[in-house]
Amino acid sequence: MAYFWLIVGGLLEPAWVLAMKKSNNFKDKKWTVITAFFVVLSPFFLSLAMREIPVGTAYAVWTGIGAIGATLLGLLLFKEGVERKRLFFIFLIIIGAVGLGLGGV
Numbered sequence: 001m002a003y004f005w006l007i008v009g010g011l012l013e014p015a016w017v018l019a020m021k022k023s024n025n026f027k028d029k030k031w032t033v034i035t036a037f038f039v040v041l042s043p044f045f046l047s048l049a050m051r052e053i054p055v056g057t058a059y060a061v062w063t064g065i066g067a068i069g070a071t072l073l074g075l076l077l078f079k080e081g082v083e084r085k086r087l088f089f090i091f092l093i094i095i096g097a098v099g100l101g102l103g104g105v
Contacts, residue, residue: 013069
């Protein structure tokens, strides 16, 4: 169950990043409230995961999911550039997160 909470928390990371972008520098109150909601919820789920997963592993996987998700949202929603170097390093993040999760580090 811990990895479930970790994945949920990781997926909420790009959600608050997207909401923050939509808030227009916190000028749009609706998106500002949504940002705050996800900013609180994401680490809450991380904390649930850390009951069973070592802190270093949990944090690395959580931030990896968030970084990949935010990058994908940037590519899909904001038409940010796709470069080979960028994709290569995203791939390395995925490999590292999976390795930490499977390796029991």
